[in-house]
Each structure stands twice: as structure tokens, then as C-alpha cells.
Amino acid sequence: MKYSNTGIEDVMEYPRFTFNPKEGIDNPALVISDDPDPNPCPVPRLCQLKRAEGQGFGFVLRGVQGKRGHVIREVEPHSPAEVGGLRDGQRVLEVNQEYVDNMEFPELLRKIQRCGLRVFLLVLREEEYEQAVSWCLDLQEVARSNRGDNHDHKARLCHVTRNPVQGLGITIRHVQGQKGMYYLSTLTAGPAERAGVRNGDKLIWVNGVTVANLTFSALNKIFKRSSIHVTLLVIDRESESVCIKRRIPVVADLAECLSLAHRPKTMDLVQGPDGYGFLLRQEKLRVSGRIVHLLREVEAGSPAAQAGVEDGDLVLAINGEAVETAAHELIVHKIRESGQSVSLTTITLKGRDYYRQLDLSPLLFYDEDIKEAQNGPDDRGNLLYPTGPRLCVLDREAVGFGFNLCCAPDKPGTFIGQVASGGSGQRAGLLRGDAIVEVDGQNVEDRSLEEVGALVKAGLTTLKLLVRERTEGEHLGRNGPQETQTAVSSSAL
Template identity: 60%
Template sequence: MRSTTGYQDAMEFPRFIFNPKEGIDNPALVIADDPEPDHSPVPRLCQLKRLEGQSFGFYLRVVKDGRGFEIRDVESWSPAEHSGLREGDRVLEVNDEYVDNMDFYRVVRKIQSCDLHLFLLVLRREEYEQALCVGVDLQTLATATKGDCYSRPRLCHISRHPEHGLGMTIISVEGQKGQHIVSTMTDGPAERAGVHSGDRLIWINGVMVSTLTHSSLNRTLKKSADSVTVLVIDSGSECCYIRRKMPILPVVAECCSLPHTAKTMHLVKGCDGYGFLLRQEKLSVTRRIVHVLREVDVGSPAEGAGMEDGDLLLAVNGEPVESMEHDDIVKRIRQSGDKVSLIAISIPGRDFYRQLSISPLLFHEEFTDCVPDQTGTFTTQLSQRTNDAFL
């Protein structure tokens, strides 16, 4: 019988006798190094949502003697503060598009055109500067936050074919309420518009499909006599958005051939002025105030630039004016002197984008590429500091 006092004799360990001839090459003496901790900075995704006519509540500034764009003067209780945006944050992406190497004015225009939703990927100032010092590729860093399967959603406009219809079938995902996938006809209208078989259907004619039953979704399709506009995404990318807790909205989408686009008109004042009347009107259905171009004179600079009676005015000298007061818009035009640049959209275009609940400026490249005019006019809320814009 063995004694059980002292230690349990549960297992025996092999004895190791140190041999000085083997030195530290003895395998028993090898100690593995601890892995180096990963000190790579992790960007933050800030989701801002404002009300109609409300600002996001922050200044965007070009960093002096350096690169990048810095967040300044975040207002208390604003959408910016609520999103977690902080003083000194550096902006890497706007609405899922890398902007650190873009022109400042183009970045501001992108923010101004995004309507009510804004997504900013940011780094803290210290992390940003440290990343630059050690040669981190910031674009690669931003992309790494999304996942390998990531691609942006697609906003596609599908015109109905007399024989093939829309060229797609919507299938409900079994066991997942409000989830639908799309099956497309090869080389059919939907496929040519940018929809792929197996895509998740997110949004149709301005309505989130997750709020629709399958029968109401079919009724929506039948009501769309000539065309339909859908927001779709592949399943892998959808998972990336879900993981990031980021809603899939048109503001982050790629545009696939929408039927109506805004137009930019450059007017040079004639002896009788520009030759049009700007009127403030109230829409009968929504009661919304809009600014409409009326009474375009025959042979006037306005007619020569492509203006048509009833066009909705969107911007003056690259500055959005839809939410401005009528007198302020008139003042901006008069301050332009003998030249003015106007962005407008036709009545059918206005109705199309209103149905989709997005701004016509969202996919208007000439707007985002706009630069200040010769007078330095850029936005109504530029601060006195150089290259600061209130958004």
C-alpha cells in the first residue's frame, strides 16, 4: 500500500538533467516569445441622422501643413455628437467612399448632397498621425473594417419590356420574415440594369421591403406600369453591413442608370438680365415649399443654357438651396454679378426623386466636383477660418 500523505501520486513527470554541453540548445530550455500585440488603429463608424432642415452639427476643416480633414466644433445635442463624432477626429470615408485623398470642396459637396443620412469613418487625431508616421496605408486600413466580401449596394432602375416584363422574380426567403431575394432572366431588363440573380432586395420605389408582405410587394410591382427602382446587394456584402450595424441605404449605393439627372446651367447676363423668374411655390400634396424657375424668355441666356419652365432649382454656384429662404436665394444670384451657375431638374425628374425620397444632387457628379467661384462663394455657412465648412 502506497502512502497518500503529502502529494498525490497521480502522474509522474520525466526528470530533466541539465547537460552543460547542450547549453541553451536543449529543447527543454527553449522559451517561445510572446506574440507582438497588434497596435494597428481601428477606425470608428459614426452614423449621423438629421431632421429636414437641420444641420449635422460640426465643422469640417482642412488640416494645415498636412493632409486630411478634421472634425471641429461639434455642437452639443447635435446629430454629430449623438453619433459619437469627436473634436479632432480625422475623416477617412464619407458614405463608404474613401476621401482622404480628395479635394476638400468635393468632400463637402458629398456631405451636402447626402440628404438626411451621413456615415463617417474616422480615426482619432493621435491614431491618424501615428499611422502616417509608421507608413500605414489608410485606404487599406479603412477597407479592412468592411470584410473580404464587401461591395457597395446598387441602386438600379429597371424599365419594363413589352414581352419580358421586368425580367426578374422576387422570392421570399423561407423562415425569414421580410427577406427577399431576386432571380433574374439572363440578359433581361433587370440584369441589364445591374441586378444579379441571388441579390437581396432591400428597397423598392423608396420603400424598405422588410416592411412589406409578399402580397403587398407584388402589388407594388404591378402598380409600377413602366419601370421600377430597386436597391439590391449581394448576400456576402449584406453580411458585412449587418456586422457593422450599418443600414443599407441609397446614400451609400452605386448608381446604375437612373432615368433623370440634374442639369448644370451656366448663364451670362444679357442686356435684359438672365431672362427668367424665380418663384416660391407650395406643392399641393406634401405642402412642401420649393423654388421653381418660371417664365423663361425666348432667346434669353436662361433659354440658351437649357432652362425650361417649371424646372426645380437645386443649387446656386454649387451651393444647395432647397432648404434656403427665397430672399436668400435671390441674394445669392444677384451677388454673382454677370455670371451664375444653376443646378436644376425637370418636373418629371423632381417627381421621380421625390418618390424615392432622395436628393437629385446625390448622384450628380458635376455637383460634387464643383469648386468655389471667383468671389470665393462656397456655402452660406462658411466660417471666417480658411477652409472650414459648417455641415
């Protein structure tokens, strides 16, 4: 364009160029470039937060009135939240790789509480979030594209029970010249393979101890000390490659939980004329000095006893809300404000020690257990199995098969009585009250309790039980076990 005294003249100036047959056309005025993407995809950030016992994460989570999403606010200086990368205004897309943007606010709070001392949050800056919403982007796809669709590329948590003949069913291979690099070979259909370990898996940790800095002899000692069972975190080569590429840490919190011992249990209690029938007591453990909240003095025939509450159960959650570290008075208040019914999630002291050794919250994978139950939870919050006959294969352990037998007076049939928490029977799917149809292929429906017991005891290393759900006509009397520290305070409920 040229400017003149009379205004603007349309004068086109063509650039000069020369043609060189060897070099092609010399045209400096012609510049070819890609247009910038007007809608760049927002990039979420993965933040790992780790707090100490009794410490908070150091941020406030708020819902947005009349809008979707959950906002990070009031990040405290030098807190686990700030150190982990959280900033004011960020929006939470995922918690431990589960999409939560469309989750109800109370449910999201409970989920973060259940993570225990460590949580992974995938967050998006506020302006990026608002822009993505205005562009109608699928935020779940945004989260997935950031980490890749790696649901099939996760580490695995596997609890392996030693077999008297096969042992653990694994061989450890050390990569020469590379400290802490261990791979596993599995015995076909052996205990490790049945627990979810695959041939060629890389070993990340054993019983909560990371193997990267262990010598082969030190690792061997850990396995030898685990006389009955061992919990492994493993990953295959392809999955590890995906995690490295996506910068996803290989940790138990983000692993696929295939098997763990000592599962928590949830019981729904309906208040009777005299209350629930148990005493909630705050106690100080002698060895560790930790303060815990235990259920004591469970009254026979009370709503608590009928729901399956056992003396010495440690309280983890009230109505789905984690309360393990809450004050005694607050827990009592939550139970009482619940009205005529309450849901208790508990675990044995032995079970809680097991999860502490693994540095995991016992509630971390509990929702996963409920979702994977084939018929969903029943009206007491217990997991249901198919109502038809079920084949349960049990491995004998040092303490036996992990269950006992019972029968109804003057009535045919033998039933499963107590099932040891975390034992072989529980892992195989046995439920208290199951009617036994066959023992190692022999029909026992018309056999006496003594005969069935003899067949069970005859099982050397494995036992195959065909069981079915007890019918209403096969009523059994209550045969629940009674299970346990210095009392600090207690309340009758």
C-alpha cells in the same frame, strides 16, 4: 543579480530543472511570447448621421491650417452628429465610402451637402490620425483595410421599366418560414437584367420601401401599383456576406447606382445685357406645403433659354453648392455674387418627388454620373457621348418612347427634338439634336420627317435608333419644351 556591501557583483544563478523523457524539459524560467506590435494599425469608425428636414447635422468641419486633413469640431449635444458617434477632434477619412482626406476643403463641404438628410462618415481619433501620419502610413489603405476593398461588393440601385410583353422581367421567390426574405430570378436580356439586376439577387427595398417586414401579398401589391417602372435596391449573396463581415450597412446611400430616373441637369449661363432672362420664385406647394425655389418666366432667346432652363425647374445647387433648403434671399445673393456667369443645377418637380419617395438626395449620385460620362461634361455641364454613330435601344412605355422628332426647313435630315426627362429615350442615351441615321436597321438620312415618324410608330415594344451628333451645318431652330403652387417671393435675374 546580487547586491553586496562592496557594490554589485555579477553572479549568475541558473534555475534548477529536471528532465523527464515523457514530459520533456521542465524549465519554468524560459517563457516564450510574441513581442507586442509597436505600431498597431489605427482603427477608423463608421458613423451614420441622419437629420430631419430643415435640421443640421450638428457639427462643424474645419480644415487644419498648414496641415492635411479635416477635423470635426463643436459637436452639439443630442444632435445627429453626437447620436451617430462623432466626437470633437476626429478626422474625416471617407464620406459615403469615398476617400476625402486629400480632398480640397470646399469640395468636401459640397460633397457632404449633396448627401441630403443622411451621410456616412469614416473617422479616426485625433491621436490615432497624428500617429498614423508620423508613421507615414497610407491613410487610404487604413480606410480600405477597415472596410475591406468592397467596391465590387456593394448593393445596387436599379431602375426597371416595364415592357409591354416581358413585364419587368423578374420573378420574386420567397424563402418559406423567413419573413421578408425575398430573392429575384431574372429573365435573360429582360428589362430587369438590362437595368443591372442579377439572377439570385436579394431584394432589400422597392421604391424606397424596405421589404424585410412585408408579407408576400403586400410586396406583390407594390409591384402591381408600379405600372410603368420600379426602382429596386438589390445585393448578391457574396456582397451581402462581405458587408455583414465588415459591418457595412446595406443602404442605398452606399450602393452602386446603375440606373435612376429623373437625373438633375447642370447648365452654365452667361449673363446678357438684360440679365439671365428668368425669374427665381419661392413657392409653396399646395399638397405637401413644402417651400421650393423654381425658375419661372424664362424669356425666349435669353441666356437661360439657350442654356436649356425650363419653366418650373426646381433649383438644387448654385455653382455646385446645394441650396435647396436655403433662404430665397441667400440664393439670389449667390447668383448675383457669381458675376457674369453662373452654374445652375436643377430638376423637375416630378423628379424631386421621385427622389423623396426613395429617401435620397437627387445630388447624391450626380458627381458619379459626370465621372462616368465617356467624354466628360461639355462647356454647359451637359454629359457628352461619343461623337461617332451610337446605337440606342428604347423600350416602349405607356407614354411612348420618350422623345419627339423635328427637322430643319428645306434641309434633309431628321433630328431628335425634345427628350422626356427620365423617359426611355433619355435612358437609352438620346440627346436633343441628335441626327437619326437608321430606324430599326433602315437608313433614313434621305427620308422625310413623316416617313421617319411612321417607322418609329411602327415599333411595337422596342425601337433601335442609330444616331450621330448633329454637325454645325445642320443648324436647328430652338425647339425646347416649356414645362410646374403659390408664389411667396420672386426675383428677376
